[in-house]
Amino acid sequence: MSAAAADVATKVEKPPAIPHGWPRQRILGYALVCMWIAFLAGIAAYLIVAWNGELFAKYAPSYVTGLGVTLLLVAISIVLGAILSVPIAYARMSKNRFLSGLAYAYVYFFRGTPLLAQTFLVYYGVGSFRPQLDMIGLWGFFREAFNCAIFAFSLNTAAYQAEILRGAIESVPRGQWEGAASLGLHKLQTMWKIILPQALIVALRPYGNEIILMIKGSAIVAIITVYDLMGITKLTYSRTFDFQSYVWAAIIYLIIVETLRHAVEWIERRITIHLQR
Amino acid sequence: MSTALRIALAASAALLTLGVAQAQEKTLRIGTEGAYPPFNNLTADGQLVGFDIDIAKALCDEMKVKCTFVAQDWDGIIPALQAGKFDAIVASMSITPERAEKVDFTNKYYNTPPAIAAPKDSDIKGVTKEDLAGKTIGVQASTTHFNYSTKAYTDSTIKPYPTAQEYQLDLANGRVDAVNDDITVLEGWLATPDGACCKLIGAITPDIEIHGPGAGIAVRKGDTELVNQFNKAIDAIRANGKYKEINDKYFKYDVYGGES
Structure with missing residues (x-):
């Protein structure tokens, strides 16, 4: 055993020395970086040239409102999705064939179809069953486009979050369960105190990605009449025909995503202190 | 010469000849929405039909040019015109001051309340x-x-x-x-x-x-020659009865509105 390990160790080679001078890769790398810098400078220059104080004063407040709608929509959907994902992940890992099959079908459907199609299905599909919904008193909820968006987004993100949760829980070695059992801990206690803390470290990055995907995906609610950031942008564009309305929206989305990315990195640094060497 | 460069050269040469060929045939590409019946609509088998389409065809006949149609979402129809995806918009577009800053309009071809x-x-x-x-x-x-x-x-x-x-x-x-x-x-x-x-x-x-004075045909800014051609053609089909023929196919009354 140890001899075999030593064998492997001797076969490992040193990483190649960093090449000197100007190899092809380095030239290409610098060229690409220069292209990006030129691109960003171009956008900045465009914004300076196209700057229109009157336009900004007129539409900036509605952009803020739109941003609020986007953030609220994503926040509610992510939280509802997280709650919903727990039973789905549980069912997915269940030994009961029926239960796990059902959860699999759910995840399969929501991950396999576009969010746009799901949102349309909820908004216009549900709309055509108005008499039936009226009867059970649910029409009041589905009448509002915002509620329909929350409904569709929560179901969608629940499917993704359930998979993230399941993957993370299954990534914790079996030995942890066995060790806890040998200490006489209850299954729920094991889950709460031993498995989940380790699993959530694994799950953190995928969760961050999922939130970012939701924020970008939420732009589609504009077509079911919700005035989110994208809706406001389209409205502004249709009034002004000024291309910079889209540039501003892109910049705002970029800032949110960048902020989130850093927040996730900060959290990760905090919760993995004990793993750092 | 590297392969990539060769391909790029060949492609640009092909594009050039294509451009020349198009210029010779004098094809006019018309953009429309295709979701606004009875003016313009896409049928189940993908055909564009409607008042706008028939009017555009009549105008093209009058101007003796060959026309092709492009269906384009309403929100992006002006940017698509500016980007050169087509040469004119015949899509029941109302003539408004904001739009007139971005495109040039012909005279109205109909006006309904x-x-x-x-x-x-x-x-x-x-x-x-x-x-x-x-x-x-x-x-x-x-x-x-x-x-x-x-x-x-x-x-x-x-x-x-x-x-x-x-x-x-x-x-x-x-x-x-x-x-x-x-x-x-x-x-x-x-x-x-x-x-x-x-x-x-x-x-x-x-x-x-x-609401503006009615619906006009939009072309790229500065395309005055095309505007003049369209205006002449509109007057011509109004005069020769072609407009009335199309009008009566879709409506019970004259949608042209008063002379402006």
Whole structure:
């Protein structure tokens, strides 16, 4: 055993020395970086040239409102999705064939179809069953486009979050369960105190990605009449025909995503202190 | 010479010859929406039909050019014209000052008033601001009707839709209390089985500042020659009866409106 390990160790080679001078890769790398810098400078220059104080004063407040709608929509959907994902992940890992099959079908459907199609299905599909919904008193909820968006987004993100949760829980070695059992801990206690803390470290990055995907995906609610950031942008564009309305929206989305990315990195640094060497 | 460079050269050469060939044939590409019956609509088998299409074909015949049609979403129709995806927009586009800053317009080729429609059991009595106070109004986004609704019906909630079909669906299932659009579009829809839910409340007196003088053909800024050709062709089909023939195929009255 140890001899075999030593064998492997001797076969490992040193990483190649960093090449000197100007190899092809380095030239290409610098060229690409220069292209990006030129691109960003171009956008900045465009914004300076196209700057229109009157336009900004007129539409900036509605952009803020739109941003609020986007953030609220994503926040509610992510939280509802997280709650919903727990039973789905549980069912997915269940030994009961029926239960796990059902959860699999759910995840399969929501991950396999576009969010746009799901949102349309909820908004216009549900709309055509108005008499039936009226009867059970649910029409009041589905009448509002915002509620329909929350409904569709929560179901969608629940499917993704359930998979993230399941993957993370299954990534914790079996030995942890066995060790806890040998200490006489209850299954729920094991889950709460031993498995989940380790699993959530694994799950953190995928969760961050999922939130970012939701924020970008939420732009589609504009077509079911919700005035989110994208809706406001389209409205502004249709009034002004000024291309910079889209540039501003892109910049705002970029800032949110960048902020989130850093927040996730900060959290990760905090919760993995004990793993750092 | 590297392969990539060779391919790029060959491609640009091909593009050049293609451009020359197109210029020789004198093909005019016309952009339209394809979701605004009876003016322009895509049939189930992908054919563009409607008043706009027939008028455009008649104008092309008059101008002796070959025309092809491109269907393009309404929201992006002006940028697509500017980007050169087509040379003219014949899509019931109202001539407005904001649009005229970005494109050049021909004279109008029709002008019909806007109107309000609502479900048959609606309690909406008229089309004034008071009549619609507290109601939700569905309108197609980026249209003069949307601009008018947000300006005139300040006590109502205005919901923007990507196309006419979507607000029609939501009026039928009750998500909006009323809709605002061109009277001919609403009448056309109300006459179909889908429009059986609803009725016309009344026409709105057009506001010249918002609605403009009517629908015109839009071309890229500075394309004056094309504007002149279109204007001459519009006058010609008005004079030779071709316009009336198309008009009568779709409408019971003359949609051209008064001489302006």
